[in-house]
Amino acid sequence: MKIAIVIPAFNEEKNISDVLKEVKKPDHPLYVVDDGSTDDTYKLLKLHKGIKLVRHKINLGKGAALKTGAEAAFDDGAEAVIFMDSDGQHLVSDLEKFEEALKDGCQIVYGTRNLSMGVPLVRYFGNKAASLYVKALFGVYVSDLICGYRAMTKKAYKKIKWESQGYGVETEMVVRAKVKGVKHCEVQIKNVYLDKFKGVTILDAFSIFFQVLKWRVKL
């Protein structure tokens, strides 16, 4: 199975070079989507050989960047993609777990952090509450609803192509996969917390809360 790695990046000049050095693997094409960064991320990315660079002229958000990255990979013949964050919080050593799950027939694979280890308490409870909320509305329980370390096949992507541009994308993937009957599974991953001011904020969480209601009505 031809699997590509997709990394969306926005203003990650501090971490991106280290992340790419780690992630670059000869057997997996690596797609990096610069989502309209205003710092030197794009300049740094251009220096890296062996990556496929796609750039949004303006910042659209993580959801849009993931979509662009996935489509670029599928256009080039990939059969599945693995999404990773660009801040270095996802470990390359976990990639194999996703590959194995895809080979075992899972169409979408959710990475699950051990939320009782090193995760800030607010995030821990927020994440659990979100999982229960989605379970109540859609009947699907995913232990780590907002983890960005995920994989999916081309078939699954076509079925669940999301509309969220921002951080609602992970939740939308889960609910669309459930509605469309896409076979999913979870794999345990390790996680490194680097920057507590990045990622999903309280405001994003509120927005996602209402989006889930909207999806319940719409989907």
Place this chain on the structure above:
Amino acid sequence: MIIGLQIVGVFFAAVMIYLALLNYKRSELNGAEIFSWLVIWSFVIFVTIFPELLRTFAQTFAVSRLFDLMVVGAFVLVIAMVSASYVRTKRLEKKLEDLVRELSLKEKDSKKKSKKSSKKS
């Protein structure tokens, strides 16, 4: 007091008509839009000067004061406009996303083609 309020109301509506005409001259509003705005603001001026004309409507909707009826009417108008504006913004957002993503994918493809052609030559 009422006269003072009426003067403020008429002045405000007159300014809004001026702004609407200005936007029309700049081609930011089309014919139908400027017509709608002129009708709305002219109606506001008319009922501000002759509020008694609304008395029948107020009785129909069981609103005791004319001023309350005007406030309710204004709220309805504002809510309708905010909703329309929200839908339009969402549509624009979607179009912008599609455009930016399409451009980035085309750029990737053209890079790929130019690499291939340089290898051949």
